[in-house]
Amino acid sequence: MIALENISKSYRKNIFGNQRTDIVKDVTFNIQKGETLGLIGASGCGKTTLAKIATRLMKPTTGQIEFDGNDITAVSETEMRKMRQQIQIMFQNPESALNPRIKIYDSIAEIMRIHKIHKKNTADEKRKVKELIDIVGLQEEHLLRYPGELSGGQVQRAVLARVLSVEPKFIVADEPTSMLDVSVQAQILKILKDAQKEYQFACLFISHNIGVVKAVSDRIAIMNEGMILEEGEVNSIIDAPKTEFGKALMDNYYADFYVELDRVAN
Amino acid sequence: MKKIIINRVLMILPTVITIAFLAFSIMYFSPGNPAEILMRYRNPEGGTDPAALAHYEEMLGINDPFLTQFENWGAGILTGDFGESFKTGNPVTEEFFYRIGYTLMLSFTGLAFSLVIGITLGFLSAEFKDSWLDNLLRFTQSLKMSIPSFWLALFFIYIFSTQLRWFSAFGYNSPKDLILPGLVLGLSNSSRMVRLVRTCILEEKGSGYVYTARVKGLSEIQIFFKHILKNITLPIITLTGVSLVSMIGGSLIIENIFGLPGIGTYLVSAIVAKDYPVSMGFLFAYGVIIVFINLFIDIVYQFVDPRVRDCANAEI
Numbered sequence: 001m002i003a004l005e006n007i008s009k010s011y012r013k014n015i016f017g018n019q020r021t022d023i024v025k026d027v028t029f030n031i032q033k034g035e036t037l038g039l040i041g042a043s044g045c046g047k048t049t050l051a052k053i054a055t056r057l058m059k060p061t062t063g064q065i066e067f068d069g070n071d072i073t074a075v076s077e078t079e080m081r082k083m084r085q086q087i088q089i090m091f092q093n094p095e096s097a098l099n100p101r102i103k104i105y106d107s108i109a110e111i112m113r114i115h116k117i118h119k120k121n122t123a124d125e126k127r128k129v130k131e132l133i134d135i136v137g138l139q140e141e142h143l144l145r146y147p148g149e150l151s152g153g154q155v156q157r158a159v160l161a162r163v164l165s166v167e168p169k170f171i172v173a174d175e176p177t178s179m180l181d182v183s184v185q186a187q188i189l190k191i192l193k194d195a196q197k198e199y200q201f202a203c204l205f206i207s208h209n210i211g212v213v214k215a216v217s218d219r220i221a222i223m224n225e226g227m228i229l230e231e232g233e234v235n236s237i238i239d240a241p242k243t244e245f246g247k248a249l250m251d252n253y254y255a256d257f258y259v260e261l262d263r264v265a266n
Numbered sequence: 267m268k269k270i271i272i273n274r275v276l277m278i279l280p281t282v283i284t285i286a287f288l289a290f291s292i293m294y295f296s297p298g299n300p301a302e303i304l305m306r307y308r309n310p311e312g313g314t315d316p317a318a319l320a321h322y323e324e325m326l327g328i329n330d331p332f333l334t335q336f337e338n339w340g341a342g343i344l345t346g347d348f349g350e351s352f353k354t355g356n357p358v359t360e361e362f363f364y365r366i367g368y369t370l371m372l373s374f375t376g377l378a379f380s381l382v383i384g385i386t387l388g389f390l391s392a393e394f395k396d397s398w399l400d401n402l403l404r405f406t407q408s409l410k411m412s413i414p415s416f417w418l419a420l421f422f423i424y425i426f427s428t429q430l431r432w433f434s435a436f437g438y439n440s441p442k443d444l445i446l447p448g449l450v451l452g453l454s455n456s457s458r459m460v461r462l463v464r465t466c467i468l469e470e471k472g473s474g475y476v477y478t479a480r481v482k483g484l485s486e487i488q489i490f491f492k493h494i495l496k497n498i499t500l501p502i503i504t505l506t507g508v509s510l511v512s513m514i515g516g517s518l519i520i521e522n523i524f525g526l527p528g529i530g531t532y533l534v535s536a537i538v539a540k541d542y543p544v545s546m547g548f549l550f551a552y553g554v555i556i557v558f559i560n561l562f563i564d565i566v567y568q569f570v571d572p573r574v575r576d577c578a579n580a581e582i
């Protein structure tokens with residue numbers, strides 16, 4: 001469904017001169033229909049940058065993006081806008097994900113209006129929004145509120161409702177639950193997984209929490225300093241990482257896991 | 267914060283007294299004898315009869331000591347009595363309220379233009395940040411600051427009145443005659459608005475919701491009007507209020523160039539005609555209006571977005 005080939009992104013370091021820093025270096029991966037690729041990496045390693053490139057919110061410096069059989073690396077913004085419906089992304093921070101001055105209902109419905117699925121405030125639109133909030137677990141009273149009047153978890157549910165409303169073929173979830181507590185996290189991940197079973201979208205799931213990635217992914221890629229170090233089936237990566245960085249990451253994960261187990265046991 | 271506000275309010279009284287003192291002194295020490303001027307207005311063919319002159323001097327009390335005269339004038343002001351115009355014989359307050367309407371119309375037209383110009387150019391500047399367009403806009407903003415508004419006014423009159431004949435160059439016959447002076451006023455006071463809009467947009471563009479809007483498939487212009495504008499209206503409105511002072515202040519020159527019958531034009535012609543009561547009264551009123559708007563702004567500032575403060579305090 002989506003394939004990135006030799007993607008790099010660099011920024012100019014200083015205004016004068018031409019030193020550049022590479023944020024993303026030569027990244028290649030692909031995700032099939034109905035499949036989830038988990039992306040793990042430390043903070044600042046370039047995950048969000050990669051997410052923006054995969055959704056063409058940003059152009060890569062070099063490399064190629066192929067979506068649904070078409071090369072979208074260099075299509076114009078106007079062309080891209082028409083395809084937006086098929087490529088959706090959820091961001092990390094629920095606080096700023098939605099326009100603070102627009103009510104939840106309109107934040108969810110706007111995307112359907114843009115892509116001419118429903119007209120503004122029609123009965124069809126209202127029915128569809130209601131259906132969506134049932135799926136993501138919001139109540140009707142939430143629809144008339146502003147984002148500031150919802151909890152972080154509720155905002156992410158609303159974001160998920162928007163993402164699902166257009167039945168995209170590819171979804172990027174950039175640490176969608178990292179700021180939520182564990183039980184809410186689990187609920188939202190389950191909604192995402194269930195939706196994937198139904199709609200068969202490809203998903204790039206980004207997180208620095210190995211437990212979360214393990215729960216939702218079919219394959220895992222480990223990223224560090226802009227590069228993908230290794231990639232493979234969930235269990236093979238978690239049980240037998242091949243790189244030093246991967247080993248250290250898993251050791252940490254298990255150490256944390258045992259600490260947590262200890263805490264729960266006592 | 268409360269303290270600052272109380273301080274500002276308490277400062278009003280001495281400030282107003284100082285303005286009254288200055289307005290009075292300027293006219294008191296200006297060359298010429300008010301009695302003689304009044305006599306000429308009342309009786310143009312009367313010649314220079316010393317007895318008549320003495321009568322007028324007596325009537326105006328111009329042989330009293332400076333402070334006595336100031337007290338008498340000040341006491342009148344306190345009761346709302348600014349005297350009568352030498353020229354027309356009408357009460358100064360009446361002349362004032364008749365003309366302030368034109369000044370306010372011009373100021374608000376200028377405000378509307380500065381808003382439209384500020385939002386349009388600010389949007390373009392932010393949208394094409396660091397491009398040649400942004401640089402050009404920023405260059406012209408700073409260039410504009412150093413071009414006096416009367417120069418701009420003469421330039422516009424030359425282009426739009428003399429050459430294109432779209433507008434009349436002088437006088438007021440219909441609201442259409444406010445367009446050109448309003449444009450000049452708005453343009454020469456729009457730099458702060460352009461900068462504020464640019465800063466605010468660039469700040470908002472980093473927010474998640476703007477990316478979300480892009481993901482939804484909105485164009486940059488749609489994102490601006492449907493999403494960003496809602497989040498930056500408050501600072502824009504605040505700066506608009508602040509700009510009103512510059513507009514009223516700037517209207518003095520613009521009114522005179524375009525011959526609009528506002529208080530600025532009348533004040534200048536009163537000074538030229540040595541119409542003492544009008545000159546003193548209008549100078550005083552101008553000062554007081556500006557003091558009160560500034561007081562209002564100072565108070566608003568206490569509650570306001572720091573971005574507005576930065577833009578409003580910069581230059582001019």
Ligand SMILES: Nc1ncnc2c1ncn2[C@@H]1O[C@H](COP(=O)(O)OP(=O)(O)OP(=O)(O)O)[C@@H](O)[C@H]1O
Nearest residue numbers: 011023041042043044045046047048049050092208
């Ligand atoms: N516009 C930019 N110009 C220059 N450097 C940037 C820019 N945007 C991001 N960076 C840098 O790129 C690096 C990667 O940022 P990115 O947001 O992709 O990291 P991340 O892996 O998502 O981190 P986190 O886990 O904290 O979300 C960071 O060091 C950041 O400072």
Ligand SMILES: [Mg+2]
Nearest residue numbers: 047048092174
């Ligand atoms: Mg990130």
